[in-house]
Amino acid sequence: MSLQRFPGFIDVHVHLRDPGATQKEDFATGTRAAAAGGFTYVVDMPNNPTPTVSLERLAEKEKLADAKAVCGLGFHYGADGSEANLASFPEAAKHPRVFGLKIYLNHTTGEMLIEDISVLRTIFETWPAEKPVLVHAEGVQLAAALSLAHFYDKRLHVCHISQAVEVELVKAAKRKKQVVTAGVCPHHLFLTGEARETHGSQAIMKPPLGEDADKKALWSGLQDGTIDIVETDHAPHTLEEKQGDPPPFGVPGLETAVGLLWKAVHDGDLKAADVPRLLHEAPKRIFNIPDQPDTYVELDPDEPYEINPAAFQSKAKWSPFAGWTAYGKSRTVVVQGKTLVEDGAFVEGTSAK
Ligand code: DOR
Ligand code: ZN
DSSP: OOOEEEEOEEEEEEOOOTTTOTTTOOHHHHHHHHHHTTEEEEEEOSOSSSOSOSHHHHHHHHHHHHHHOSSEEEEEEEOOOOHHHHHTHHHHHHOTTEEEEEEEOSOOSSSOBOOOHHHHHHHHHHSOSSSOEEEEOOTHHHHHHHHHHHHTTOOEEEOSOOSHHHHHHHHHHHHTTOOEEEEEOHHHHHOOTTHHHHHGGGGOOSSOOOOHHHHHHHHHHHHTTSSOEEOOOBOOOOHHHHTSSSOOSOOOOTTTHHHHHHHHHHTTSSOTTHHHIIIIIHHHHHHTOOOOTTOEEEEOTTOEEEOOGGGOSSSOOOOTTTTOEEEOOEEEEEETTEEEEETTEEOTTOOOO
């Protein structure tokens, strides 16, 4: 076994559910899940039951994070297009723990969908330019978001790209020198809609799983640089909720992503150097994530292990990847001098840093 040391991995797309849905996850369990999975900095999304669309809600999250988080934790601000929301943009955009503005152009968990083009236009026009606008935008909605970002000179990050046509749209925008980046989730890389037959609601998420042609296009988009980063879209729900009718959208991802990427290296779909590029260097650069001194992960990329959701730190102890062979389990994780994972196990008693 040969352990290698990597900088702490960064996930710019997680839903830690705190406050408002802490039966699913909270900042303590969510950041423990991050560290167990090799991530030392995560950025939380704003679609809480009461969305993070005001400075008050942001301050509330920051306070909870300070009390509970065991690894680096930042936030994306939310857009609802109300006057108060728009008026708060300059301040929110200056906030050192805010890394971007998230806009939902499609329906998903929460109530943040914006379909009105004039509201969308105003949001794009109003957000200050330095930090990226992130969009949940599937298919034709992505074409709309690319146009708005272009017209109003905003940096755009396309979250969880999932369809072959979306890879083509991002490629075309990049060819035209638009400042756009894209992220892909492990579930879209490794699964197709067929997983719904074997895994039922555990394979239901937004954007939905695609077809084989979509999956192939995502891999080639990753290989040719059209897709810049891997993001988990860690979206925990309780098993009971997930078994409901209709089930909520989303899957936990923090404790499977790194092992699945090393599996991709093992399978010849990625090169070893792609893993730290996609999970550290590129997200750090795109979102300007702060340095974390004395922070690292040690793992053996050739060491196989079985994905066992029962052992997750996340409250969501289930996964469509249960039983899969992944590689490179985090053996040691140190965040700013504090050892969170030792010999592959979370160090109990670790509290907020
Ligand atoms: O599957 C998803 N779940 N997609 C999203 O966009 C949101 C997420 C959630 O918050 O549950
Ligand atoms: Zn998401």
